[in-house]
Amino acid sequence: MLVSYQWLKKYIDIDDLTAEEVAEKLTRSGVEVDLVHSMNKGVKNIVVGKVLECEKHPEADKLNLCQVDIGEDESVQIVCGAANVAKDQHVVVAKVGARLPGGMKIKRAKLRGQTSEGMICSLQELGYEGKLVSKEYTEGIFPFPTEMTPGEDAMEALNLGDQVLELDLTPNRADCLSMIGTAYEVGAILGRDVKLPETTMERGQENASDYVSVKVDANEDNPYYGAIMIKDVTIAPSPLWLQTTLMAAGVRPINNVVDITNYVLLEYGQPLHAFDYDRFGSEEVLVRRAKDGEKITTLDDVERTLTADYLVITNGKEPVALAGVMGGANSEVQSDTKNILLEAAYFKGTTIRKASRELGLRSDASARFEKGVDPSRVRAAGERAAKMIAEIAGGTVLSGIVEFNELDVTPKEVTITLGKINGVLGTSIDTDTVKEILSKLQFTFELEGEMFRIFVPTRRQDIQIEADIVEEVARLYGYDNIPTTLPNTATTPGGLTEVQAKKRKARRFLEHAGVNEAVSYSLTTGEKESHFHEDADSLSRVKVALPMSEERSTLRTTLLPHLLDALSHNKNRSNLNVSLYEIGSVFHTEEETITKQPMETAMLSGAFMGLCYEHSWQGEKKAVDFFVVKGIVEGLLKELKMEGDVQFVQSEPKGFHPGRAAKLLVNGKEMGVLGQIHPSVAKEWSLPETYVFELNFHALVEGKGKEIRYSPIPRYPAMDRDIALVLDETVKASEVEKVIVEFGGDLLKNVALFDLYQGEHLEAGKKSLAFSLRYQDPEKTLTEEEVTKVHESVLAGLEERLGATLRS
Amino acid sequence: MLDRLQELKDEAIQKVNEANSVKELKDLRVAYLGKKGPITEVLKGMGKLSAEERPKVGQMANEVREAVADLINEKETKLEEEALVAKLREESIDVTLPGRPVGKGSKHPLTSVIETIEDIFIGMGFTVAEGPEVETDYYNFESLNLPKDHPARDMQDTFFITNDLLLRTQTSPVQTRTMEKHEGRGPVKIICPGKVYRRDEDDATHSHQFMQIEGLVVAEGIRMSDLKGIFEQFVKRYFGQDREIRLRPSFFPFTEPSAELDVSCAICAGKGCRTCKHTGWIEVLGSGMVHPNVLSMGGFDPEKYSGFAFGMGVERFAMLKYGIDDIRHFYTNDTRFLSQFNRV
């Protein structure tokens, strides 16, 4: 809502306050003013001029030579390029030395050999937005609609000294979508009265009911419909004050009758509609739901197909307006309109909302109906507009209003005690203060002991319950005056749950391992995920009904594509060594057509490219490889105290290098994958050798985790034996270790692989693995013989099970 | 003979003094003190001496031997020390060369803000509650006093999945879910961080996905002044001891009365600058007393219980704290951005 400061002054005495002061007071009490802007965008020294002569420029077809009286001794010659400039017009002249918005300074000039002493201005040149300028003048200069005095200050005539408060209204304060409503709000803050406009007028002899009847077949949607008849009007441009007032409020002037309905809409917050009575098509107004498939061409010349959800105004046969949203083209007020049928109605918000949303037609009118207009002001707004039409456009307002009226205008009654108010706020406000606040709000009330019985005016439909009254009292009492206390409740132990604490541990572990945390979007595209899932378009995916773009159409089922996006983004910016991790949810449904909330599973994923370690001047460098990533995953499992049998099983998940990927199994249950991204998939992202892991974080942290139990430090010495085995290439290190452990028995305390060799010193198809075995007995010092006995059986076992021989 | 010893002593002292290396000293030791050395020679000739002279010469010979030996030892120690000093000097390094880096990744700035805020509220007795990102219309809207067709639903343009399922537009649904778990018994003191989604075109100040932290306190006798008190503590701990707070009336469907919380601008100390749009204040969160309808729908008796709720934008907090000017940076994961936060 744009509130002109000058206009506001018509309803409330604020001469002692600047626009900025009013704005600050409104903001502090709950109606936020975003900005106070000035109508003057930097204009100086402009006057009214009268065009005395206007001829074509001898040298240029498109220019005019104008002799203009600017109230000085002699007229001046101005070269003007506007097509609509004409003799006898009163125009805005920027004199030599004047300033226009953007710092433009007007100088004496010569245009094709003719001197030009100033400039005849369009409204856009004065800083008005093109969309606010009456269509007649958007392409040319602005001629004043009435006679003016040459030399008169044009800034004053155009009311450029005005300032406009831009209200950022919350949805509950629809009452401030009008000048009168805003005046009430300012009045409540300042404790001042509101002056309402005069609506009594002279009426014609004839009765409106002789010209029109009103019937409503949808009384739920339309509990009030009032029709006012005005005969013999003259359609013309509005007077200047009306045009400038509307433009300041952000509304484009059209013609006097339409401008008046818009003016009253802004003044009362009540939308009105003027029909051309002679084009209405009958003498009967019938309001009803539209028929399915019924059509109407609206004022914007678009044919619209209606459904039974929409409310229409008809002439008994066909729709003439889409109720509360937009009028029909067939009954539009035009330049030759003589008789006006003026509609002042109350339409139900939800009905209007549905139509305006579905048709994409949101207007000042629909916005007000949607939020609920003041039922007590509907008729008054109609009368106010009729009075103004008669005054400005001439014509006679016929007697009476033809009405359908089932509108409830009883004030809402809310009761509250002083104790309740103070109890909620933590204040000790007294009865007199509450009385004073209610009076400022112009709420009538009765005081019964401690109990206030409050009758809320219909303009404040947001006030329904006790809590609403508490807020009204609080905001006018001043939030600053509420004391500062701490809750009296018993203390509660705060803290993180075990899972939340583990999440933090995992984050810290990864960060200390040199991995940066990433956060990416949950919405993605099926196409990206198809690299990792066979079932990219299958049932398990959760899709947004009306995506904003294909890129953000589905909820992700894996974090990997967005991490690869991030690597790719970095690579394109020459960040070549990147390690990222992310913890985030993925989404799956098991339903064919989703009806229930999908499963949300927290995943922990990482993506790596380039070097994971570099200390260049000492020549230390480590490119990421499978084992770097595996080491991080193993460390993480330890950090999370993962209990049980952890296995990395060679596998070929989709999207991975078939020889460099593994599944992580914990107690036989799949917990994740890790490995190198398949080079052809990496190519899709233009990535070099890239490694990733993706773990089911939810499953990893759900268990209790292994408790640490101290085991005594061995008192007897250990004996180490190293063995280098020659094996078939296909034998896995984990298999060898398993055999060693099996045959090593209780005395074997530790096995560690320390070398892998493949190459020229071995026969083809063979490799060598070297292990260090540690033997120890907690009870005594082991003898050489005892160790040898066990060790021999380990070697025998290795040979028997895996065909391993000792490397000579 | 005594003269000869004196002579030998003087000669040895001179040579030791002139010696410049451990090797020379070793040679001198052998030369003067060895079995074939001149002192030994002198002692061998003692047999020719009288009984009177013999002890004198013996004593003198020992004195000379000791004196020379001490001198050699002393000089040797000195030379060794000098050699060590020289050796260490040679081993000297340029301590300004870069150290061997220990990998340190960075916490995402949004996580950093969330964890900091979590810890402040945990210190005030709050627990952390979480909820699903795909919500039902009931939890996201209806239970928060936003029935279907409520105009305030327009404030949050929603990604719907079906008529009833949607991507949550706020973390507030966790309020109702938590209240339900409490089965009508207080106190409830939670904060709920998480991702939320709205149909906004991504630009410098808008993101279709962002993070919020919701807070809720429900107990008997909770007052609006308590909300002020908790905020004052929070603001001083998060933004600094010298920050001030003020509340401004506002509107949220799930609270009544509602308030925006402003914090005095740190950059201009309240005098007005560009960051605070020349108001001296920065809006940091929305809050209010829990609407009775919301309490009822969460299973709490609004006649007995009251409470307050608040919600803050994590990106906004991070932008204010670190001076970040474009919200998209949080979701691009550029390491030149991320690695700036490895100290937080």
Ligand SMILES: [Zn+2]
């Ligand atoms: Zn500032």
